[in-house]
Amino acid sequence: MELVSLDPFRALELPGVRWVKPEAVLRDPACLDGADWVLFPPGWMVDLLVHALGARVFPAPAAYRLGASKVVQTRALQLVAPAHVPRTLIRPAGPEAVEEALEVLGLPLVVKRPRSARGEGVRVVARRAELLAWAQGEETLYAQEYLPIDRDLRVVWVGDRVLAAYWRVGERGQPTNVARGAAVDGTGVPEEALALVARVAGALGVDHAGFDVAWVDGHPFLLEFNVLFGNEGLRRLGVRAGPAVLDWLRRQGGAGGAPGPGLPRAA
Known part of the structure; x- marks a missing residue:
């Protein structure tokens, strides 16, 4: 099974993985020839790899697309598991959205920036003035009930x-x-x-x-x-995550399974 990673660190536990810089793919797509899987691409490359090069990508494109924004992700979670999502209000930021959040969620509440990670862009808000100030600096007000x-x-x-x-x-x-x-x-x-x-x-x-x-x-x-x-x-x-990743990729097709689809391109 031929594996190519576009992130050198996340594939360290996988044996025999070839590392390619994302920019190198744009210059010469042939650097991915023979790859059964392209691993851990940056989010901006996923659709290019899947739709332009026909590559199989891990993690799955759905994971990237739903995970890129808390707004999209929350709405997806609400659709498949509504009873297990905290009450959430997503509105264009502004005074009207602030008042709606206060009425629906009360104080304290939690605000989040739609694109953030590692605990950044998240704040517990306990006062109306603080919520107004937060909303002034955001395009979208993402407010969620506070869980104790x-x-x-x-x-x-x-x-x-x-x-x-x-x-x-x-x-x-x-x-x-x-x-x-x-x-x-x-x-x-x-x-x-x-x-x-x-x-x-x-x-x-x-x-x-x-x-x-x-x-x-x-x-x-x-x-x-x-x-x-x-x-x-x-x-x-x-x-260690590496062995679990390798087992999953093999079960989807690779060494001991069906061959990868290759990377078809127009001449």
């Missing part, structure tokens, strides 16, 4: 199964994000949360993502998922 939690679950999904799951525990009100100092606890993970992630990932066609789940009074809420998630939590638990 001091931890959340990260469920790592690779292929068609849960690779690992652990609590991310914030300290004294700090973000529950490992990259920003949260602790990792792999004990007592509710099976209901894992089953929810499996159902949603399957419904959306997502094959590589870190799902963030809040657990409130015995009920799981999907907060978001990140396609290119951080690996620090896995490292602390001693879990």
Whole structure:
């Protein structure tokens, strides 16, 4: 199975992977000749690889497309698992949207920037003036109900199964994000949360993502998922993603399976 990665770091655990710079593909698409899979492309290249070159891409294009914006992602989650999404208001930012958010969600509430990761662009808002100030600097007001939690679950999904799951525990009100100092606890993970992630990932066609789940009074809420998630939590638990990725790719076609489709191009 011939694997080409456009990200040198995320494919370190995969044996025999050839690394190609994304810019090199634009200069000479022949550098991908023979590739059964193109791994971890930047988001802007996914449609080019799939539709112009006929490449098979991992993670799946659906994961990239749904994961690129919290607005699109939240609406997708609402469609497939409405009972497991916190109450969310998405409106063009402005005074009217602020008043609607206050009426529907109350205070405190959580605001998020549609394109952000690693816990950045997220804030708990406790005052109307603070919400107005936030909205003035945004095109879209993404507001969500505040959930009273001091931890959340990260469920790592690779292929068609849960690779690992652990609590991310914030300290004294700090973000529950490992990259920003949260602790990792792999004990007592509710099976209901894992089953929810499996159902949603399957419904959306997502094959590589870190799902963030809040657990409130015995009920799981999907907060978001990140396609290119951080690996620090896995490292602390001693879990390697590489073997699971390789197993999934082989089961989809490659070494020991059907050959890749190649990269057809017009002469």
